[in-house]
Amino acid sequence: MSEKRELWVEQSGVIFLRGVKCDRCGSVLFPPQAYGCEACGADETHLREFLFPSSGTLNSFTTVHVHPKLETPYKVAEVKTEARQLVRGRLEHEHPSVGEAVMGAVEVIDGTPQFIFVVPSEVEA
Amino acid sequence: MAKKNILKDRSVYAIGIGLHPYQRASDVTYVTLGLTAVRAALSDAQIKWTDVETAFVGNARIGMAAGSTMLRYLGPSDVSVAQVENASASGSTAFRQAVHDVASGVAEVSIAIGVDKPVEGAGRGGPINAKVRSLDEGLVVPFSHFAMLAERYMADTGATIEQIAKVAVKNHANGARNPFAQRQKARTLEEVLAPPQISGALTRLQCTPVGEGAAATIVASEDAIERLGIDWQRAIRVTASASRLQEFTPDENADAALTRKTTLEALDAAAVDPRDLDVIELHDAFSIEELLYAEAIGLCGEGEAAACVERGDFDIGGRHAISPSGGLLAMGHPIGPTGVGQVCEIVRQLRNEAGDRQHPDAKIGLAHMVGVGAVCVVHVLERT
Structure with a gap:
């Protein structure tokens, strides 16, 4: 996996996440790595790149008020995707609640495209 | 697969405890922190440093060879020393090693020491050096x-x-x-509940202060307790x-x-x-x-x-x-x-x-x- 590749990819306006899937046990792993399958122990030759939709439900979230480097406050989310993966990323949502549907989006921040989770209606708007 | 409980077969007792107060980072060196705890534990058990056969020093922030550097100041002995790193569980793991040394019969008396403080130039740690990128990096x-x-x-x-x-x-x-x-x-x-808010429901007083300090526990076998004349009333079995x-x-x-x-x-x-x-x-x-x-x-x-x-x-x-x-x-x-x-x-x-x-x-x-x-x-x- 090249250092430069993004962890997400856009296809027909939908943001997919770039994980790996174990061809021995079928587990989807994110973030991607080439070390081995945490679920069954298969070595890295069993891990194949696997794109899965970034949409899912909010497993949890929090507002971060203190950070040594980043501007605060900001929100982070832990999202349960349809691939049964827990994925964490920045959340842009005024009043989130556990169990709510969210999806990935890409926003250009300081000239750099960044992955964020948003509520589906905000993307359509 | 059931794991063997070696502590059923051979009794191991905590016989001495000692601490240096936990405090905000200061100019006190880790050597002073650690030796204070070790000497307090020896005094609590009423034994000498030369009675201790093996030592495990748990820390995660003070770098290579801290344990051996510190323990040389206790004077000559036959002690075997190893530093133990297991993140926040470093001290617990040092204790486990000391207990297992006594349980296995490798030693009759062992000491677990935890000593730590923030120091300049500490390593970045395994999770970062594994170089697995994620979406929440730093967040x-x-x-x-x-x-x-x-x-x-x-x-x-x-x-x-x-x-x-x-x-x-x-x-x-x-x-x-x-x-x-x-x-x-x-x-x-x-x-x-008063500010500062740290994250979500957590305020400052609901988050642990990470400072400096030291703790030590000496463990021993039944034979050693008898031989060293230690008070059985104060021996606590692991x-x-x-x-x-x-x-x-x-x-x-x-x-x-x-x-x-x-x-x-x-x-x-x-x-x-x-x-x-x-x-x-x-x-x-x-x-x-x-x-x-x-x-x-x-x-x-x-x-x-x-x-x-x-x-x-x-x-x-x-x-x-x-x-x-x-x-x-x-x-x-x-x-x-x-x-x-x-x-x-x-x-x-x-x-x-x-x-x-x-x-x-x-x-x-x-x-x-x-x-x-x-x-x-x-x-x-x-x-x-």
Whole structure:
């Protein structure tokens, strides 16, 4: 996996996440790595790149008020995707609640495209 | 596969405890911190440094060869020394190594030492050097991880922000009675809830202070206790040691699952029912953790811990005293010392020597730590 590749990819306006899937046990792993399958122990030759939709439900979230480097406050989310993966990323949502549907989006921040989770209606708007 | 409990076959006893107070980072060197704890433990056990055969020094921040550098100042001896790093569970793991040295017969007397402080130029650590990129790089610091667990816990159980904060009120009150605690001030609920907000429901007083300090515990075999003339009344038996690496559990709370499995392994090995535990020192780096782990250990049912705290069930003198030392929230979390300091507190409680923070008639104690990785280390100690 090249250092430069993004962890997400856009296809027909939908943001997919770039994980790996174990061809021995079928587990989807994110973030991607080439070390081995945490679920069954298969070595890295069993891990194949696997794109899965970034949409899912909010497993949890929090507002971060203190950070040594980043501007605060900001929100982070832990999202349960349809691939049964827990994925964490920045959340842009005024009043989130556990169990709510969210999806990935890409926003250009300081000239750099960044992955964020948003509520589906905000993307359509 | 059932693991062998070597502690059933050969008894191991904690015979000496010593601490350097936990405190904010200062100019005191780690050598002074560590030697203070070691000399206090030797004095408590009434033995000499030359009686100690093996030493395990737990730390995560002071770098290579800190243990050996420090212990040379105790003078010539035949001691074997190893430094132990296991993130926040470094001290707990050092204790486990010392206990297993005595249980296996490699040594009759061993010492576990935890010593740590922030120093310049500390390494970046394994998780960063593994170079696995993620979407949340730098965004999720430990308190945000636990703030997310708090949010989820409130959604699942209906517990309130005030109920979570009451864990900190209780543990600060305990710390106020512990001369080794970094925070020795009782706090009201209003004070605990007051800003600064750190993340989500967590305020500053619901997050552990990470400073510096040291703790030491000496363990010995029955033969050594007889030979060295140690007071049996003050010897506390270590009846189980368990340590696990977190597994891939996408469908449940990974932190709670790791604690549940490790604790179950330790309690099974010691043949102890969680309801019979008198004192528990657990990894309450953030207030929400006490609720999650109390349930995972089996001290109460799922979703009941917040009500238990509110009723005083986890107070000193309650059903189970949780973190009578003040826990990580009030005693503090200097990293390397923390797990050893928990054992010191349990030994003190089971000896009935804890003064005005004594839990009445304490017979069985459990020490629980987790560390980045994640790892979990649990010990059971009993007055015999």
